[in-house]
Amino acid sequence: MALPPGPSAPAVVSTLRFMRRPLDMLAQWQARYGDAFTVRFSGFGTGVYVVDPDAICDLFTGDQSDLRAGEANSFMEPILGASSVLVLDGPQHLRQRKLLLPPFQGSRVAAFREVIREVAEREIAGWRPGTELVLRERMRALTFEVICRAVFGVTQPERVERLRKRLVAVIDSSPIFVIAPPARADLGRFSPGGVFARRMRAADAVLLEEIERRRLEPDLEERTDVLSLLLCARDEQGEAMSDSELRDELFTMLGAGHETTATALAFAFELLLRNPAVLARLREELEVGEDDAYLDAVVKETLRLRPVIDAAERTLTVPRTVAGWELPAGVKVYPAIALVHLRGSVPARARVSPAAVRRGRSRVVLVAALRRWDPALHRRRARARRDRRGAARGDTAGRAATAARAARPGRRARDHVGAQARRASRGRAGPAGHSAGSRSAGSLSAIGPR
Numbered sequence: 001m002a003l004p005p006g007p008s009a010p011a012v013v014s015t016l017r018f019m020r021r022p023l024d025m026l027a028q029w030q031a032r033y034g035d036a037f038t039v040r041f042s043g044f045g046t047g048v049y050v051v052d053p054d055a056i057c058d059l060f061t062g063d064q065s066d067l068r069a070g071e072a073n074s075f076m077e078p079i080l081g082a083s084s085v086l087v088l089d090g091p092q093h094l095r096q097r098k099l100l101l102p103p104f105q106g107s108r109v110a111a112f113r114e115v116i117r118e119v120a121e122r123e124i125a126g127w128r129p130g131t132e133l134v135l136r137e138r139m140r141a142l143t144f145e146v147i148c149r150a151v152f153g154v155t156q157p158e159r160v161e162r163l164r165k166r167l168v169a170v171i172d173s174s175p176i177f178v179i180a181p182p183a184r185a186d187l188g189r190f191s192p193g194g195v196f197a198r199r200m201r202a203a204d205a206v207l208l209e210e211i212e213r214r215r216l217e218p219d220l221e222e223r224t225d226v227l228s229l230l231l232c233a234r235d236e237q238g239e240a241m242s243d244s245e246l247r248d249e250l251f252t253m254l255g256a257g258h259e260t261t262a263t264a265l266a267f268a269f270e271l272l273l274r275n276p277a278v279l280a281r282l283r284e285e286l287e288v289g290e291d292d293a294y295l296d297a298v299v300k301e302t303l304r305l306r307p308v309i310d311a312a313e314r315t316l317t318v319p320r321t322v323a324g325w326e327l328p329a330g331v332k333v334y335p336a337i338a339l340v341h342l343r344g345s346v347p348a349r350a351r352v353s354p355a356a357v358r359r360g361r362s363r364v365v366l367v368a369a370l371r372r373w374d375p376a377l378h379r380r381r382a383r384a385r386r387d388r389r390g391a392a393r394g395d396t397a398g399r400a401a402t403a404a405r406a407a408r409p410g411r412r413a414r415d416h417v418g419a420q421a422r423r424a425s426r427g428r429a430g431p432a433g434h435s436a437g438s439r440s441a442g443s444l445s446a447i448g449p450r
């Protein structure tokens with residue numbers, strides 16, 4: 001069974017490239033190989049990225065029993081634990097999901113709003129005009145505090161600090177401990193594996209201590225934090241979760257919810273500050289306070305333009321046709337969230353169809369497509385389109401660029417006027433500081449009904 005085409009570089013090269021610039025690499029591979037492409041990664045094996053929304057829809061609807069999410073995520077087990085909902089499949093996964101359900105029902109989640117508001121207001125109260133903030137760090141501090149309160153139910157500042165110190169030490173450890181099992185070998189106190197093992201033990205100890213302390217709280221049944229609800233939850237046999245299951249789910253929620261949400265929030269600031277009209281409207285809508293429709297749109301558009309997670313993961317247990325390709329069992333399938341969100345950035349004609357590749361015309365189609373998709377030509381055409389629109393409106397950018405071309409000055413002057421025109425036109429559309437966002441950053445200003 002042939003896999004879709006993909007980079008022929010050794011796995012270690014693809015892995016390093018991907019780790020350095022994940023979104024750029026994914027976009028490049030898609031532009032080169034089409035809507036399904038195969039990448040070999042060190043430590044993760046061979047995976048097929050799927051970008052076509054219809055193929056992803058086929059994958060996620062109907063029978064899922066041959067798709068293993070837990071198996072695909074099993075590299076996280078050394079940190080999250082063997083009972084984590086993220087690394088389980090089948091009936092065990094279902095059991096954990098059912099136990100986790102009560103704390104994540106609508107009304108319970110709505111009750112977290114107040115906790116989140118309080119933590120956010122306290123965080124912002126410490127910000128001073130004129131001082132520099134590293135948004136990602138501030139957002140990480142904020143989301144950690146929210147998780148401590150809403151999930152772990154811990155509010156005392158010194159206990160929050162203790163949790164932060166020990167858990168963040170694990171989360172911030174090098175990814176090498178996750179992807180390369182030999183790196184975890186405990187070869188003594190000062191070996192990297194020894195330091196990592198000590199951090200893990202310290203984190204486990206503090207979590208187990210919080211679980212024990214909560215179990216003994218007299219008001220356990222009235223409490224609304226996730227840990228208290230999980231301590232009261234029972235499965236179909238009337239069994240409660242064990243301490244190690246609780247530890248693993250707490251770690252999972254921290255691992256899955258802390259960094260993701262912090263990154264999304266930091267990008268929300270970035271996009272809103274680049275789009276003052278959207279920020280003004282958001283403030284207005286929040287002050288009027290009728291509903292959260294606009295806020296919801298801003299959140300969703302932020303997550304679309306700046307995807308936090310590049311792909312979901314599934315391992316095939318039996319051969320399956322995905323995006324027109326007969327994939328063998330054991331292959332990982334990556335529904336490419338980030339590429340689906342940014343779809344349209346790559347011209348349709350630059351994509352290669354699996355059928356064409358199978359007929360052996362892949363190189364020809366690919367080379368022709370790449371030739372047609374000359375980035376410089378693309379930029380020139382986009383600029384010309386912008387200038388035409390600008391000229392029709394008679395605005396500054398259009399005039400500057402049209403004048404630049406009409407006068408055909410020397411290279412320096414032309415570049416200067418061209419740059420001015422580009423700056424002016426970026427001002428309208430919203431500039432992009434992100435590899436994949438230049439086209440889409442402007443679309444944030446189109447959120448919501450006009």
Ligand code: HEM
Nearest residue numbers: 069085086097252253256257258260261264308309312313
């Ligand atoms: C912007 C924020 C977030 C993003 C982008 C995000 C994204 C994701 C994605 C893509 C998956 C994999 C889904 C799949 O493979 O089917 C996932 C799973 C999961 N997430 Fe999140 N997540 C976010 C926040 C959170 C938060 C705040 C929590 C908990 C406090 C959380 C807990 C989980 C859990 C427990 C799973 C595993 C579910 C299962 O396997 O059944 N996530 N998330």
